[in-house]
Amino acid sequence: MRIVGLTGGIASGKSTVSNLFKSHDVPIVDADVVAREVLMKGSGGWKKVVAAFGDEILLENGEVNRPRLGQIVISDPDKRQFLNRLLAPYISRGIFWKVLKLWMKGYKVIVLDVPLLFEAKMDKFTKPIIVVWVDPETQIQRLLARDKSSEEDARNRINAQMSLDVKRGKADIVIDNTGSLDDLNQQFQKVFVEVTRPLTWTEFLRSRQGVFAILASFTSGVVLFMKTFNNHTHIS
Ligand SMILES: CC(C)(COP(=O)(O)OP(=O)(O)OC[C@H]1O[C@@H](n2cnc3c(N)ncnc32)[C@H](O)[C@@H]1O)[C@@H](O)C(=O)NCCC(=O)NCCS
Numbered sequence: 001m002r003i004v005g006l007t008g009g010i011a012s013g014k015s016t017v018s019n020l021f022k023s024h025d026v027p028i029v030d031a032d033v034v035a036r037e038v039l040m041k042g043s044g045g046w047k048k049v050v051a052a053f054g055d056e057i058l059l060e061n062g063e064v065n066r067p068r069l070g071q072i073v074i075s076d077p078d079k080r081q082f083l084n085r086l087l088a089p090y091i092s093r094g095i096f097w098k099v100l101k102l103w104m105k106g107y108k109v110i111v112l113d114v115p116l117l118f119e120a121k122m123d124k125f126t127k128p129i130i131v132v133w134v135d136p137e138t139q140i141q142r143l144l145a146r147d148k149s150s151e152e153d154a155r156n157r158i159n160a161q162m163s164l165d166v167k168r169g170k171a172d173i174v175i176d177n178t179g180s181l182d183d184l185n186q187q188f189q190k191v192f193v194e195v196t197r198p199l200t201w202t203e204f205l206r207s208r209q210g211v212f213a214i215l216a217s218f219t220s221g222v223v224l225f226m227k228t229f230n231n232h233t234h235i236s
């Protein structure tokens with residue numbers, strides 16, 4: 001199985017690229033979705049976060065007030081690190097189960113969309129790594145337009161992540177999403193061909209088909225050995 005890493009900065013266009021993969025039938029595991037699931041009322045992550053941050057981060061219905069928690073952690077690196085460390089095991093476990101389900105369904109290529117792929121050191125599990133890069137001015141404009149937040153809040157959110165230029169330096173494939181959606185689409189077509197090229201041997205052996213092929217050849221090897229062994233004992 002090939003596990004492709006997809007990352008970038010906030011509002012750099014990861015979800016837009018994810019949607020292009022989905023429309024080409026490549027399944028996506030979205031870490032933001034997993035991060036939402038692990039904070040659902042009553043879950044293990046929810047209990048830890050409520051115990052650590054108190055009832056003031058809850059809405060009246062007991063769900064986490066996400067904008068409120070966001071405000072607390074985005075401008076405070078210590079609290080952010082603390083929240084990240086609390087949730088990291090739940091998020092990694094959630095991602096693992098989703099990957100396992102896709103493996104069992106026989107998918108050969110999947111994409112992990114993880115905003116904090118490098119920060120959370122999950123990059124070691126993915127190859128190739130695609131970084132969706134955008135120039136800083138466009139990034140802030142798109143973030144402001146999408147989230148309708150203040151410029152200060154938007155800058156804090158950008159500064160809460162590893163710089164996009166550093167991420168670009170760690171990428172196997174860079175998509176520059178500073179231009180139009182048409183421009184993005186054109187780059188995507190090339191990336192899609194590269195990402196869906198035939199699996200290497202190692203990737204094949206990690207796929208469900210590869211594991212079954214190994215099991216099948218092992219089983220037939222054992223059967224053949226037993227037959228030969230039995231024939232020999234009969235003769236002697
Ligand atoms: C702080 C929270 C409650 C804010 O929720 P909110 O709905 O406002 O934002 P949302 O979850 O949709 O995230 C939007 C974007 O913010 C960025 N972001 C989210 N968490 C973090 C973080 N801890 N550090 C830096 N950037 C972050 C990502 O680019 C993400 O795509 C939420 O982001 C959260 O629980 N974060 C911690 C979990 C985490 O690490 N998530 C990222 C998945 S790898």
Ligand SMILES: Nc1ncnc2c1ncn2[C@@H]1O[C@H](COP(=O)(O)OP(=O)(O)OP(=O)(O)O)[C@@H](O)[C@H]1O
Pocket residue numbers: 008009010011012013014015016017032115142143146177178179180181182184
């Ligand atoms: N090439 C483009 N031209 C114009 N708008 C774009 C382009 N690419 C993305 N956008 C818009 O920019 C915003 C951010 O894009 P998107 O949501 O895909 O980013 P993201 O990296 O997934 O963000 P987050 O980290 O917050 O999840 C969205 O409103 C999206 O529609």
